[in-house]
Amino acid sequence: MFHQKPGLLTEFNSISADQLKEKIDQNADLIMINVLSEETYVDCHITGSINIPYDRLVEIASSWEKDKEIVVYCAQSTCPKSQQAYELLVDMGFTHVSQYQGGIKEWIHKNFDATGMCVMRYLHE
Numbered sequence: 001m002f003h004q005k006p007g008l009l010t011e012f013n014s015i016s017a018d019q020l021k022e023k024i025d026q027n028a029d030l031i032m033i034n035v036l037s038e039e040t041y042v043d044c045h046i047t048g049s050i051n052i053p054y055d056r057l058v059e060i061a062s063s064w065e066k067d068k069e070i071v072v073y074c075a076q077s078t079c080p081k082s083q084q085a086y087e088l089l090v091d092m093g094f095t096h097v098s099q100y101q102g103g104i105k106e107w108i109h110k111n112f113d114a115t116g117m118c119v120m121r122y123l124h125e
Contacts, residue, residue, distance in 0.1 A: 012086055015071055015098040017110050023071075024048060024113075030069040033057075034104070035085040040075065044104050044118035049073070054081050057088055069096040075122060076105035 015023075023030060024046075032049035034041045041051035052060050070089060074081040086099040100107075105123050108114050 012083070012090075013098045015100050017100065017102050017106055017112065020046075020071060020100050021110075021112050028069065030071055031064075033070060033072045033085065035072055035074050035081045036079075040120065042116060043120045044108065044114055044116040044123060046073065046104060046107055047113040047115045054085055054088075057085055058092065061089060061092065061094070064094075066093045067095050069098075070094060071098045071100055073100040073107075074103050076103040077101050079103055 020032075024032075032046055034045045034049045034051050035054045035057065036051070037053055038051055045051065072082045072085040072089065074085075082099050082101065082103065086097055089097045104114065104118075108118055108123060
């Protein structure tokens with residue numbers, strides 16, 4: 001279920017790694033956003049995702065159509081940035097936002113397609 005009233009965040013829409021992979025495999029028209037630093041993104045990210053560090057999200061997403069399907073993710077399940085990005089996008093009026101909580105760490109542990117060397121320490125702990 002997608003939130004329909006910006007600012008009234010009682011629960012959030014999450015997507016699992018398997019669900020996200022299925023959407024990617026079906027060439028779904030979605031924007032996958034890695035909200036980490038450029039350095040972390042370059043090291044390892046979901047193939048096809050774009051990098052928009054959290055602190056630039058409002059600036060970049062403000063011109064997008066509000067009904068675009070968006071998935072936000074960060075490093076791993078303990079990283080708060082994807083939850084913050086999700087809440088920010090919902091507050092901006094986006095109606096089809098999901099958060100992939102497992103992050104790139106879970107993604108590569110499932111052996112799904114990733115781009116980069118994927119050598120940062122947190123990925124292998």
